[in-house]
Amino acid sequence: MSADTLRREGRIAYGNGEYDKALDLFRRAVKRGDPSATLLDHLAATHEKLNDLDDALKAAKKTIQTWREHPTGYLRAGRILVKMGKKSTALDIYNQALKVVKHVGIGYEELKKAQADVLKDVAPPKSVDPLTVLPREMALMVLEYLSFRQRTAISRVSKGWRDFIRSEPNLWRHLDLTGARARVLNKFISAAINTAYSKLEAATLNRLNDFDKVLAALASRPSLQSLTLLETGLQGQNLVDVLRKAKGLRELRILHGTDISQTVLHSLARQHSDRLELLQCARVRHISFGSTWHFKLPMLTTLDLTADTIDAILLCANLSENSPKLRSLTLRELTTPTLLPDLGFLDLRQCQNLEYVRLRLRFTSPQQLTLPPSVKVLDLATSCGGSYVGSNFFISMEGAANDQAGLKWSRLPNLLDVKLHFPGAILSDVVGPFNITHYEGKEIPDISKLESLCMVNPNIPSNTILLEERLIDLEHWAITGCLDLKDDHVESMIRSYKKLRSLDFSGSSITGIAIKEIVKAGHVKELVANDCLQVGRDAVDWARAQGLKVQFGNTSNQITGKKVRY
Numbered sequence: 001m002s003a004d005t006l007r008r009e010g011r012i013a014y015g016n017g018e019y020d021k022a023l024d025l026f027r028r029a030v031k032r033g034d035p036s037a038t039l040l041d042h043l044a045a046t047h048e049k050l051n052d053l054d055d056a057l058k059a060a061k062k063t064i065q066t067w068r069e070h071p072t073g074y075l076r077a078g079r080i081l082v083k084m085g086k087k088s089t090a091l092d093i094y095n096q097a098l099k100v101v102k103h104v105g106i107g108y109e110e111l112k113k114a115q116a117d118v119l120k121d122v123a124p125p126k127s128v129d130p131l132t133v134l135p136r137e138m139a140l141m142v143l144e145y146l147s148f149r150q151r152t153a154i155s156r157v158s159k160g161w162r163d164f165i166r167s168e169p170n171l172w173r174h175l176d177l178t179g180a181r182a183r184v185l186n187k188f189i190s191a192a193i194n195t196a197y198s199k200l201e202a203a204t205l206n207r208l209n210d211f212d213k214v215l216a217a218l219a220s221r222p223s224l225q226s227l228t229l230l231e232t233g234l235q236g237q238n239l240v241d242v243l244r245k246a247k248g249l250r251e252l253r254i255l256h257g258t259d260i261s262q263t264v265l266h267s268l269a270r271q272h273s274d275r276l277e278l279l280q281c282a283r284v285r286h287i288s289f290g291s292t293w294h295f296k297l298p299m300l301t302t303l304d305l306t307a308d309t310i311d312a313i314l315l316c317a318n319l320s321e322n323s324p325k326l327r328s329l330t331l332r333e334l335t336t337p338t339l340l341p342d343l344g345f346l347d348l349r350q351c352q353n354l355e356y357v358r359l360r361l362r363f364t365s366p367q368q369l370t371l372p373p374s375v376k377v378l379d380l381a382t383s384c385g386g387s388y389v390g391s392n393f394f395i396s397m398e399g400a401a402n403d404q405a406g407l408k409w410s411r412l413p414n415l416l417d418v419k420l421h422f423p424g425a426i427l428s429d430v431v432g433p434f435n436i437t438h439y440e441g442k443e444i445p446d447i448s449k450l451e452s453l454c455m456v457n458p459n460i461p462s463n464t465i466l467l468e469e470r471l472i473d474l475e476h477w478a479i480t481g482c483l484d485l486k487d488d489h490v491e492s493m494i495r496s497y498k499k500l501r502s503l504d505f506s507g508s509s510i511t512g513i514a515i516k517e518i519v520k521a522g523h524v525k526e527l528v529a530n531d532c533l534q535v536g537r538d539a540v541d542w543a544r545a546q547g548l549k550v551q552f553g554n555t556s557n558q559i560t561g562k563k564v565r566y
Contacts, residue, residue, distance in 0.1 A: 003032035006122040007039055014042070019049045028130045037067040044076045048083075050062040056080050069100055071107030078114055091118045108353055120280065147209060148176035171197035175218075178230065189214050193221070202226035206257070212238060217243040226278075231257035238266045251278040251298075262287055272299050280304035283334075287311065296322045304330040304358075312361050313344045320350035328356035336385040343368055346403060355414075359422070364389050367406035376448075379419040381456075387424025391459065392430035395420070409433045409470070413447040419454040422480075427460045434468040449473035453497050454504070456479040467496040478504035478528075490514040494521045502526040506555075512539030528554050 001009075010025030014062075026043040029035065040063040047056035057080045073096035081090035094115035101108055126272055134142075143151055143165070151171055155162040172195045177184055184211055193200060198475050200221050208214050210393035211232050218224055219242050229235070235258060241373065243249065249272050254260060269279055277299050287307040300323040302466065310333045314475030329351070339358060343362040347370045348354060354372050358379035365370065371378070382389050397407060410433070420430065433449070449472055458479060474497050479485050494500060494517060503524055505514075511534045517540075518524050526549040529535055540552045 003027075003029040003035070003039070006032070007042065010042060010046075014046060014049075014448050015431075019046055021052045023050065024044050030032055035066070037063055037070045037072045040066065041072045041076055041526040044080070047061055048076075048080060053080055053084055058082075066076070069102060071097060073099045073104075074101070074105070074108055074412070075114060082118065086104075086233040087118055087122050091115065091122055094118060135539070139164070140170070143168075143171055148174060149179045150266050166191075169196050169199035173199050174204070174226075175200065176201040176202075176204045177208075178204050180207040183207050183209045185212060186208050189217070191478060193217055198223050200224060202228075202251075204228040204230065205232055206230035208232065212242065215239070216240045219477075221246075222248055224248055226253075228253040228255060229258040230255050233257075234259045236260070237267075238265060240264060240271060243268065244271060248275070250275055252276065253278070253280040255280070255282045258282075260284065270295055275299055278302040278304075280330075282306050284308075287315065294318065298323070299325060301325050304328070306330075306332040306334065309333060310361065312346050312359075316346060316348060319348070325353055326351055327353050329354060330356075331357040332358070332360045333362065333383040336383055345405065346370070348372060365406075366393060366408070367404070369407045370405045371407065371412060373411060373413055376414050377417040377432045378412070380416060381421035387459075390422035390424035391426065392411055393395065394425055394433075397429070397433055416448055416450060417452040418450060419452075419478075420458075421456040423457040424456045425455070427455070427458045427479075428462070428466055429465050430455065430458065431471065432469055435466075444481075451476075452476040454478035455480075455482075458484075460484040460489060463562075465492040465496060472497065473499050476503075478506075479508065480504055483505040483507070483509050485509060487511055487514040487517070491517050494524060500524050504528040505532065506530040508532055509534055510558075512536050514541045515543050515548075515550075519543050519548050525549060527551070 005026050006029035010029060011024045013019075013022035013025060018284075023043070023046045024041065026046055028423075029039055030043060040059060044059035045065065046057045047059055060073050060077035060080060063070070064077060065073075067073060074093055078090040078093045078097075081087070081093065097111050098108075098115065101111060107325060118209055141156075146154070151165055154180070155165040174194055175189070175192050175196070181351055184207055187383070198221075200218070200223050202225065203218050205211065205214065205218075207230075215241060218227070224246055225248050227243075228251075229248070239260065252268060252272070254265070260281070265281055265284060269276060276297055279297075279300065279302070281304070284305070284307040287305055287310045302417070303326060310331055312331055315331070319329075319411060329348070336506055340354065343364070345368055346361070348357075349370050349372050351372055352374060357371060357375050357379045358377075359369070360381040360383055362384055363382040364381070369380075382454055384392070397409075448469060451473065453471065453476070455478065460479075460482065461484070477493065477497070477500060482505075485505060487510055490505070490510055491514070493503075503518070503526070506528055508529070510529065510532055515527070515529070516537065516539070520528060527543070528551045529540070530551065530553055532552070535552065537552075540550050543550050
């Protein structure tokens with residue numbers, strides 16, 4: 001007999017209450033091959049009638065596996081699980097079904113009803129809102145760990161949550177629209193400002209529906225101290241005029257997505273010169289401060305400017321006099337100069353409080369930069385293209401006379417963190433001057449030991465990594481984009497520097513042998529090895545199994561879906 005005939009006879013037997021006979025007929029029909037969802041459901045139903053719930057559940061599972069998008073198997077499995085007293089599992093089955101089954105037809109509606117019925121049984125008699133149990137102070141402590149966007153999402157859960165979050169101005173101190181995906185409506189901004197009231201201290205503006213109106217409302221708040229502009233478009237004199245009302249502004253960040261001219265930046269800085277503590281601008285075409293910037297910023301501690309070209313000599317001519325409290329200086333020049341004049345000599349020795357220096361300028365010689373001994377973090381790069389500058393920059397670094405201006409490691413006794421982007425720089429020329437024999441005077445000064453050293457695309461001509469006394473406490477060492485870096489260098493490095501905790505060898509020529517040596521050494525806990533084409537996946541997996549945290553992947557392929565794994 002055919003499978004269809006067996007199914008019809010099985011249904012007749014089932015209708016007559018002859019369940020054993022029906023079970024035999026349905027089994028024979030299934031064995032004929034390619035059973036339909038209906039036939040498999042008949043088999044499960046017959047097992048259920050015979051009170052053989054385990055076999056009934058197996059048949060229902062087979063229905064789900066064979067007909068994944070059909071609601072029949074999920075409905076049967078859920079009913080059987082409820083009979084077995086496994087309501088939580090039944091709820092999971094229904095939840096999964098609602099994600100898979102097409103959202104049309106009677107089957108989908110039956111699934112929704114079955115889920116609602118089980119959910120009603122599983123849920124406690126009376127749900128308890130955490131806000132009614134936790135003390136208000138503790139609830140606020142939890143909410144303060146969340147981002148502004150997360151708190152906004154939580155406020156939509158229920159009226160109780162919304163009222164609670166909007167009743168606490170401290171949760172609205174920073175109007176942070178960083179993660180906005182669509183235009184933010186004025187209605188939401190108005191509610192946020194009114195909720196924060198006098199507590200509003202900071203605002204990060206992004207994708208606004210009406211920028212001018214929002215900015216005017218924020219500027220009128222005397223409590224506003226920090227303003228960050230993201231995707232707000234081209235701004236001109238209107239920005240200066242509106243912010244004139246912001247009498248308490250201390251921090252101004254103009255980031256990517258907001259375009260202004262040097263004239264506007266100058267007007268903003270001058271307007272708030274007596275209280276501005278932080279000034280950051282991510283992109284201006286040209287910055288040449290000169291005489292137009294000859295005014296004092298007495299409270300300024302952080303200056304961060306990025307431009308196509310920067311006239312750093314004019315900018316820093318009176319920096320120590322105009323901004324005596326300056327602790328952090330960042331100047332980034334984006335263009336690679338061709339016909340631009342030489343940088344000249346940048347002398348920052350009078351900035352006695354300067355601790356963080358990040359410069360990307362037209363450096364061709366270490367004699368062009370002189371820093372104060374207070375510097376702790378130095379991020380230095382040249383905007384001149386090619387490897388010629390890098391390969392020659394550090395050769396004469398410590399060879400100059402003691403009374404001659406210029407960059408010397410021996411003149412920076414508080415240095416802790418160094419990052420250098422000079423392609424082609426010879427490693428020994430950079431590391432060698434950290435030897436204490438290069439230090440001026442007969443007595444060795446009280447110098448710091450470096451904690452982090454990062455170099456981009458250096459040149460390593462020999463197989464030996466020098467051990468210098470000032471580097472013995474290094475915890476992080478990064479040598480990236482360097483095909484000269486091989487297994488022998490890594491072995492020498494980890495043997496000499498016992499306090500290393502993290503390494504970054506992205507873009508190097510290391511192999512699995514180097515990774516094995518790192519694991520054997522035991523003191524390195526983290527390795528970044530992106531774009532290391534000679535490292536095999538098996539070596540990475542083995543190292544992870546030994547407890548080493550490895551970041552490994554091809555960064556050029558990450559956009560296409562290949563993820564960096566930890």
